[in-house]
Amino acid sequence: MTPPRMLSLGHSQVVGSNRRLAYELAMAYGWEVVVVAPRVWKGEWGRMTADPVEVGLPHCGSSRPSHGASLVLDDLVQPFARLPQLIRYGRTALDLIRSGRFDLIRLEQEPYVLAAGQTARAMPSNSFLAVATYQNLLKRYPPPFSWSERATISRADAWLPYGQTARNALASRYDTGRILVRVLPPGVDHHRFAPNPAAARTIRQRLGWSEPGPPLIGYVGRFVPEKGIDLLIDLMDRREPGRFRGLFVGGGPLESQLRALESRHQGAVRVVTGVGHEAIAGWINALDLLVLPSRTTRRWREQFGRVLVEAMACGKPVIATASGEIPHVVGEAGWLVAERPAHQRSIEVEDWLHAILQLVESPDRRRQLGDAGRTRVLDRFAWPVIAAAYVDLLEHLRSQPRP
Secondary structure (H helix, E strand, O other): OOOOEEEEOOOOOOHEEEEEHHHHHHHHHEEEEEEEEEEEEEOEEEEEEEOOHHOOOOOOOOOOOOEEEEEEEEEEEOOOOOOOOHOOOHHHHHHHOOOOOEEEEEEEEOOOOOOHHHHHHHOOOOOOOEEEEEOOOOOOOOOHHHHHHHHHHHHOOEEOOOOOOHHHHHHHOOOOOEEEEEEOOOOOOOOOOOOOOOHHHHHHHOOOOOOOOOOOEEEEEEOHHHOOOHHHHHHHHOOEEEEEEEEEEEEEOOHHHHHHHHHHHHEEEEEEEEEHHHHHHHHHHHHOOOEOOOOOOOOOOOOOOHHHHHHHHOOOOOOEOOOOHHEEEEHOOOEEOOOOOHHHHHHHHHHHHHHHHHHHHHHHHHHHHHHHHHHHHHOEEHHHHHHHHHHHHHHHHHHHOOO
């Protein structure tokens, strides 16, 4: 019997760990999966080159898929790094889409992106199209983006929102009666992101922090306003000296403000940039507590918060705002802090200090939340769980009459 075949497309697959789904489907279920990643991606973190070796995906030099999981590099057309909606697939990707060899084409691209419209228009009649999306706010786009969105919606057989808020946004805007809709979150490698005391000790020693010392709270991600960096700066300035230390790992436009914080609190605050995703698990393990104070705005709210799942997988307690998808991600396994309007900023900082001190002063409570988070990840977000959901998805699509 011919094994199921899937083509997986998306610029995020330039990062090796984002291809893990292909490996799981190939190893656990015998699927043949071809992952198409951009040869080069220019993003807010700088220029990235695809790693062809990561997570067991051999590089497939031609467009012919080999048995198991293989990687094909596409010369993605990307006119501007800061305008990802303009990206278009190159000839390699389009030839694979049109080939008709795949039962399922998984498109990890927002529907308004030009590459999504390309995919929809190139789809053969014998392949199912499943579109994965983070978009959890209602937005309207001008042409040509609205044309891409319309083409993608019209051709999609399955819609795979990454969270409940994305599903709600989809249902409120489109008639999804003919489309199969399933919430399928992004997965996490629960082997790489796992409790690792040895890695924690190594990182702390590298930072020059002796043990025992004050508990370490940390932020990992982009240094941008919507992630609440300004709130974290305020609470570090207000904290009582010696109660806890702060570690900021990532990069972005607010780095200079964090460097100034580091200078004001020498020995108590460290800012670390240039850490690749393959090393993030070690830095998370060094923390006693991870924080994510994402800020809801008119045009943005937290779409998922992948670092929360990664921290939970490492057995670390998390504190986050109740922005967007975050309450659905952490459930009862984390501490949520309500967002407040701008004129109550001082009160919100006090809310955060209260939450942090409650966990800083209770190792037992931190351990309970960390254990609950790890269990939640294994039940909901581990790659084997996500892979099983894709198997069920294809079986369901095959069982339905084609229009």
